[in-house]
Amino acid sequence: MNNFNGARTSGASFSIMVRGYAGSYGAAKACMETAGVPEGTREHTWTRLRKWAGAALDKYSGAKIQPGMHTLLWNLGEETGFKVILRDIPLEQEAVEIAEALGLDVYELESAETEIALCTYPYPEDMTLIGHTCEGRDKIVFNGSVSSYLNRPGE
């Protein structure tokens, strides 16, 4: 599903879809690797997040680990231009809270069992529509009313 070869040359237009939650694995891992409670986070909140993180790592044990959503989108952009809506990418609340507490970007964190795929209508039932391919090489991300070009991952 993550093989985008040919998307650029075909000239066809595709819907961009995501399966799974972005950044959950990376957030869980970062949470468990953090000693103590991050500054500005309440202890009982962190206890709850660590509980979630432990369960998430158990759940993803043996799963295929994928890079962060930014990297997945960047790889897609090597083949085709696109426009995506950032807030439509599925996230777990706990992953967002952990990323905020640790000052991380949830879209940069690793995902497990997450796929990004180019589809045509009718869409797969278990995937979420996040955008569309377009002509050219522009990688445009919409976040609320702000649109920007996708930065190279890690920048």
Add this chain to the structure above:
Amino acid sequence: MEFREELLRIIEKNSRIDTKELAVLLGVTEDTVAAELKALENDGTICGYHTMVNWDNMSTEKVTALIEVKVTPQRGQGFDNIAERIYNYPEVESVYLMAGGYDLMVILEGKTIREVSGFVSEKLSALETVTGTATHFILKKYKDHGTILGKKKEDSREIVTP
């Protein structure tokens, strides 16, 4: 046709989505989306934009009833005439023609069970072509229009040992 269906699938789930976002998701311009929405509204495919409300969260008294109605179809008009008479009552939410043991399914909303009962006995049963009714009251809605209502809240309080 496929574009229309795709557009309708998205706004059926989220009618508040704006045209800018729709344009990104569908890979077209905002003008195309706006024109298509207008056309769909004009031809009656889009009949309205509603808000799903979980009335259980409010103190407002509200009773929903499903009423199975048996009727005698009229010559030349079938069930349409009687269905029209029923759906014109403002308290009626929906009317469906059914296959099976009864003919019409009427969904009704009232403030109290007494109000619904009054509608059935005084208005519905009084119609000449209605030969029988069976009323079912909804006790709790778990899922409606694909949305899970009143999801159980997790207790995130810490256990405190004295």
